[in-house]
Amino acid sequence: MPTTIRDVAKKLNISVYTVSRALDGYDDVAEQTRERVIQTANKMGYAPNRAARQLRRQKAETIGFIIPSISKRFNEPFFTEFVSGLGEELSSRNFDLLVSNAKTDDAERQLYHRWVNSRKVDGFILNRIRRHDWRVSFLSQWGIPFVALGKSEDGIEYPYVRIDAADEYLDLVNHVQKNGFSQFAFIGGPTDLVNQIDRLKWFRFATKKCGLEVPRDYIISTDMTSRGGYEATSALLNSRTPPDAILCVNDEAAFGALHAAREHGLTVGTDIAVAGFDGIQDSLHAEPPLTTLDIPVADIARQLAGMLLETLSERPLELTEIVIRPKLLTRASTGKQVNRSVDQ
Amino acid sequence: MPTTIRDVAKKLNISVYTVSRALDGYDDVAEQTRERVIQTANKMGYAPNRAARQLRRQKAETIGFIIPSISKRFNEPFFTEFVSGLGEELSSRNFDLLVSNAKTDDAERQLYHRWVNSRKVDGFILNRIRRHDWRVSFLSQWGIPFVALGKSEDGIEYPYVRIDAADEYLDLVNHVQKNGFSQFAFIGGPTDLVNQIDRLKWFRFATKKCGLEVPRDYIISTDMTSRGGYEATSALLNSRTPPDAILCVNDEAAFGALHAAREHGLTVGTDIAVAGFDGIQDSLHAEPPLTTLDIPVADIARQLAGMLLETLSERPLELTEIVIRPKLLTRASTGKQVNRSVDQ
DNA sequence: CTGAAAGCGCTTACAG
DNA sequence: CTGAAAGCGCTTACAG
Numbered sequence: 001m002p003t004t005i006r007d008v009a010k011k012l013n014i015s016v017y018t019v020s021r022a023l024d025g026y027d028d029v030a031e032q033t034r035e036r037v038i039q040t041a042n043k044m045g046y047a048p049n050r051a052a053r054q055l056r057r058q059k060a061e062t063i064g065f066i067i068p069s070i071s072k073r074f075n076e077p078f079f080t081e082f083v084s085g086l087g088e089e090l091s092s093r094n095f096d097l098l099v100s101n102a103k104t105d106d107a108e109r110q111l112y113h114r115w116v117n118s119r120k121v122d123g124f125i126l127n128r129i130r131r132h133d134w135r136v137s138f139l140s141q142w143g144i145p146f147v148a149l150g151k152s153e154d155g156i157e158y159p160y161v162r163i164d165a166a167d168e169y170l171d172l173v174n175h176v177q178k179n180g181f182s183q184f185a186f187i188g189g190p191t192d193l194v195n196q197i198d199r200l201k202w203f204r205f206a207t208k209k210c211g212l213e214v215p216r217d218y219i220i221s222t223d224m225t226s227r228g229g230y231e232a233t234s235a236l237l238n239s240r241t242p243p244d245a246i247l248c249v250n251d252e253a254a255f256g257a258l259h260a261a262r263e264h265g266l267t268v269g270t271d272i273a274v275a276g277f278d279g280i281q282d283s284l285h286a287e288p289p290l291t292t293l294d295i296p297v298a299d300i301a302r303q304l305a306g307m308l309l310e311t312l313s314e315r316p317l318e319l320t321e322i323v324i325r326p327k328l329l330t331r332a333s334t335g336k337q338v339n340r341s342v343d344q
Numbered sequence: 345m346p347t348t349i350r351d352v353a354k355k356l357n358i359s360v361y362t363v364s365r366a367l368d369g370y371d372d373v374a375e376q377t378r379e380r381v382i383q384t385a386n387k388m389g390y391a392p393n394r395a396a397r398q399l400r401r402q403k404a405e406t407i408g409f410i411i412p413s414i415s416k417r418f419n420e421p422f423f424t425e426f427v428s429g430l431g432e433e434l435s436s437r438n439f440d441l442l443v444s445n446a447k448t449d450d451a452e453r454q455l456y457h458r459w460v461n462s463r464k465v466d467g468f469i470l471n472r473i474r475r476h477d478w479r480v481s482f483l484s485q486w487g488i489p490f491v492a493l494g495k496s497e498d499g500i501e502y503p504y505v506r507i508d509a510a511d512e513y514l515d516l517v518n519h520v521q522k523n524g525f526s527q528f529a530f531i532g533g534p535t536d537l538v539n540q541i542d543r544l545k546w547f548r549f550a551t552k553k554c555g556l557e558v559p560r561d562y563i564i565s566t567d568m569t570s571r572g573g574y575e576a577t578s579a580l581l582n583s584r585t586p587p588d589a590i591l592c593v594n595d596e597a598a599f600g601a602l603h604a605a606r607e608h609g610l611t612v613g614t615d616i617a618v619a620g621f622d623g624i625q626d627s628l629h630a631e632p633p634l635t636t637l638d639i640p641v642a643d644i645a646r647q648l649a650g651m652l653l654e655t656l657s658e659r660p661l662e663l664t665e666i667v668i669r670p671k672l673l674t675r676a677s678t679g680k681q682v683n684r685s686v687d688q
Numbered sequence: 689c690t691g692a693a694a695g696c697g698c699t700t701a702c703a704g
Numbered sequence: 705c706t707g708a709a710a711g712c713g714c715t716t717a718c719a720g
Contacts, residue, residue: 002460002461002463003461045457045461046461047457047458047461047462048462049399049462049463050395050398050404050462050463050464051394051395051396051398051399051404051463052395052399054394054395055393055395055396055399060394060395077421079424080423080424083443084445087443087444087445088445091444091455096442096464097442097443097444098440098441098442099427099431099441099443100431100435100440100441101428101431101432113389113391114391116346117346117347117389117390117391118391118392118393118394119346119393119394119395120394120440226629255629259629262631282626285570285599285603287606287630287631
């Protein structure tokens with residue numbers, strides 16, 4: 001039998017109203033009374049029943065994050081860093097984080113529906129935004145607040161964080177080229193992913209600017225897993241004219257590329273250059289350490305959570321767009337001359 | 345304005361009771377009525393308000409998992425596989441999973457208290473059990489159901505899963521010895537961790553059985569991170585009489601050991617053997633691939649979730665202990681003669 | 689500043 | 705088989 005607000009009130013011989021107001025810090029309770037209430041509540045181990053409060057306030061004080069079915073592995077390092085950031089920010093603001101993963105697109109839709117209909121969450125954080133994204137249309141149609149990492153092209157306004165790596169991608173291509181590599185290939189993700197579209201755009205822009213020619217079949221679409229990166233790289237290396245620089249849409253794919261290159265008897269950094277994107281922790285421990293464009297994943301997640309809470313709070317949200325620029329981390333996987341060595 | 349049970353009842357001109365009973369599948373509603381109720385409810389997009397149901401039923405239908413503060417990284421692969429398994433099992437049974445992580449021991453205690461007092465969860469899943477574990481005493485004292493991976497020595501009964509790797513550890517030591525290594529060291533975890541205690545015990549038992557002498561300072565306690573493994577291995581290799589076989593308490597520490605060995609100019613598998621424990625996915629992609637004792641982490645998590653739900657269901661739980669035996673995966677990190685090559 | 693009372697949306701004994 | 709009613713534990717207009 002957990003303590004209820006009634007127990008606390010009875011103990012102090014005051015009304016439940018006073019207890020409630022005192023604990024929520026309203027100023028219509030005498031200072032002295034509040035003190036006594038807080039002390040007694042703590043001593044009795046009282047915490048408001050969540051369900052009752054939610055029912056009454058018509059708020060769940062919970063945020064949902066559903067790992068898109070598009071990603072095969074729940075445990076992609078990217079997601080764990082992301083979830084970690086969300087969890088930190090939310091719990092520090094007394095919100096809960098409900099996480100789930102869907103195997104299929106259908107299951108994913110059902111999850112959104114269920115969480116929306118049963119009022120389990122007050123809002124959602126989205127990720128892996130697609131150019132046309134049913135989640136965006138669905139949520140905005142139902143009037144459910146959400147924020148996202150990436151902007152869809154559905155013509156719907158919402159607060160978001162986006163990454164701009166145009167300049168840094170140019171730096172990367174320059175760096176790799178200076179290290180003696182010239183046949184650039186790009187191992188990308190699903191073609192409708194905003195991430196993929198942006199990163200490929202930067203790749204094209206940078207290689208063009210550097211006077212590099214990129215054959216059509218040097219641009220490959222994968223599922224962004226290390227297996228995908230492995231298979232794409234194997235195929236490239238087995239072609240008649242293999243590339244000598246492989247830039248990947250994310251670090252996971254790049255790990256697979258490293259593996260394939262080694263298996264092919266190539267020394268990464270000398271015979272071939274490989275680079276990733278995201279800057280997940282393991283990129284530093286890869287063999288050889290992976291050059292990557294580092295984005296502060298957990299920090300982005302924290303900012304997204306903050307944006308969403310502000311949206312919910314009814315206070316006007318000033319900033320509706322946050323732009324993040326990555327940091328180029330040059331490591332051994334793209335050549336010997338490592339100049340910027342400021343690494344953790 | 346989401347649809348309520350009242351809306352559905354009004355639409356059909358029946359009482360809310362009938363709607364409620366029909367949707368929950370009780371047999372005191374006419375078949376024909378039930379059909380109509382279900383159809384209408386679906387059409388109207390009705391889902392029971394979670395908070396109301398919880399308040400009435402006095403159940404949260406939610407399970408809590410708090411990542412122990414003892415682990416520095418939220419995103420240890422072990423945890424993500426574990427959480428993934430929990431999530432799958434629970435969501436398939438219509439339960440939610442509430443996950444959080446605590447930075448400090450104090451914050452961890454507070455989280456447990458808060459979730460217990462505010463009835464946010466019906467039970468907990470525990471992990472990284474210590475020999476004397478306040479979580480075990482606390483939860484059992486409050487009568488909160490829980491299950492755990494590992495058995496504490498507090499003399500408290502609870503359903504748990506434990507790992508028994510005595511035989512397999514012997515196989516591992518045999519295998520490494522046969523490959524020509526003889527100076528065994530053990531890189532372990534915090535000394536009060538049940539995991540650590542068991543694994544060290546198996547290590548001692550196996551090395552003794554194989555007639556190997558293990559100096560006192562060859563057994564090191566770390567925080568089980570790759571950094572910890574790296575530092576411990578560096579120290580060992582810089583000692584006057586370095587070991588040539590390093591068995592680690594988990595794969596993460598082993599990754600650090602690989603790194604340190606390479607940095608020391610050693611070829612892993614030839615000059616030195618390294619092995620891990622857990623069999624996380626990345627162990628296969630390490631350079632060289634890591635020999636490890638593979639335990640089915642996600643599967644264990646699924647079983648734990650199942651055990652807990654059974655405990656909550658009031659049906660008697662028959663099985664109160666599940667024993668898991670790991671599978672030895674011999675790979676290149678412990679020598680060239682890889683015999684059992686059945687790898688995914 | 690404080691108290692008595694209504695109501696959030698369900699579920700379920702209690703009558704019929 | 706169905707309906708009217710109570711109550712889970714809160715929060716908050718409404719009186720005083």
